[in-house]
Amino acid sequence: MNRRDFLMTGSALAVFPRTGFAAAPFLLRAEPVTAQILPLGDGATVMLGFNGSTPGPEMRARQGDTLRVTFENGIDQDSAVHWHGIRLNNAMDGVPGMTQPPVLPGTTFDYAFKVPDAGTYWYHSHNRSWEQVARGLYGPLIIEEDAPPDVDHDITVQIDDWRLSEIGEQVGGYENLHDWSHAGRMGNFARAVFDDSITLRHGDRVRLRLINVATARVFPIEVTGVAGKAVALDGMPLAAPEDIGQITLAPAQRMDIIADVTAQGGVGFVFQTRQGPYDLGIIPVDGTHPAPRQSDIAALAPNRMPPPDVENAxxxxxxxxxxxxxxxxxxxxxxxxxxxxxxxxxxxxxxxxxxxxxxxxxxxxxxxxxxxxxxxxxxxxxxxxxxxxxxxxxxxxxxxxxxxxxxxxxxxxxxxxxxxxxxxxxxxxxxxxxx
Structure with missing residues (x-):
């Protein structure tokens, strides 16, 4: 990777919609989409996505809700949807050949499951996932607490990389044996994807939900322009908030951060590479909060987890x-x-x-x-x-x-x-x- 590869940090791929649906049925359609991964003016990329965008729509529900989603397969391969990190009933886990039959092109599958745990989760294809996720079939799933923390903004940040040609075409070879036998399919372009309509103020308190949606890359990340604490990992609240420090996210891992904006210019997401730091994205900051919060950042309410029987494990x-x-x-x-x-x-x-x-x-x-x-x-x-x-x-x-x-x-x-x-x-x- 070189600096030219990372000059796409000013905007998101799409302003992915928030979908508060709870118990209401929701249609989630996999289909071909076109995304502007490279900077505006460079080539667009033909990909896959959900409901017209990649990432797919941000789904939101309350802890304890039952989600009802009709998945419609509008692509030319079998597919299915896995609800990553949700402790759900087995028939709804979205693994073809194990928990359900594959969803054939042009057909549908109805998912319905309770969401017992508040936190940051995501959904993605689990059929030919090494290809379909790389091509864009994923999106965030946010389960809100009954009493969410008091913040000015709740922002989902999805971190991904793509293997693209100079004109923006996605490079194939998803079953390349060299990739498979080494560290995996690494992209030559990377960025943080978030709602680019957001502008923060100095002194705002924000919740940042970081999700590594890449198929192979481990991302060492530094969040700049904020002072705060990590409050959850993989959707599960920490017993006590911890210093953020150097963040390392493997594919599929998540981290929730609650922090106060300290920078005037922007809140940045910096990818630490062997060649040096590269900006993945910047959320702009304009103005000052008239009454910033003075309270300490508190722990999130814990999810109800079964206690382990350590002695008899x-x-x-x-x-x-x-x-x-x-x-x-x-x-x-x-x-x-x-x-x-x-x-x-x-x-x-x-x-x-x-x-x-x-x-x-x-x-x-x-x-x-x-x-x-x-x-x-x-x-x-x-x-x-x-x-x-x-x-x-x-x-x-x-x-x-x-x-x-x-x-x-x-x-x-x-x-x-x-x-x-x-x-x-x-x-x-x-x-x-x-x-």
């Missing part, structure tokens, strides 16, 4: 293997979990409902992986043995080992996979069953 091992420079990888089995590439007939484990497990996840590869668990959240266990934050996706670096502690209380068959989506396509996936 069963111990399991999940080993990541394969990839480039591995002796076990082949063209047919690039990535493996415990020696198995791709889905097996037998589950990784069958859990009794409510059973707690401590899973030791070992990365015996040369690359980082973001491991996502469907239908559940888990604690990242800290080196001292204490229970860390709740996540639904954990980033594990090369030769790194991490324990996760999870209460498997959601009945059904659930997917577990790397959210570097080319890695998933090339074998890094398994499944488990909760009785």
């Amino acid at each position: 069963i111990s399991l091992d999940l080993r990541m293997e394969g990839g480039a420079m591995s002796s076990v990888a082949t063209r047919e089995a690039i990535w493996l979990f415990n020696g198995q590439s791709g889905m097996s007939d037998d589950p990784f484990y069958i859990f009794e409902r409510g059973q707690t497990a401590r899973v030791t996840v070992r990365n015996d590869t040369r690359f980082a992986h973001g491991i996502h668990l469907h239908g559940h959240h888990f604690h990242e266990v800290q080196p001292d043995g204490s229970l860390g934050h709740y996540r639904d996706t954990t980033l594990i670096g090369p030769d790194e080992t991490r324990d996760i502690l999870c209460v498997f209380d959601n009945p059904g068959q659930w997917l577990m996979h790397c959210h570097m989506l080319g890695h998933q396509a090339a074998g890094m996936k398994t499944w488990f069953k909760v009785l």
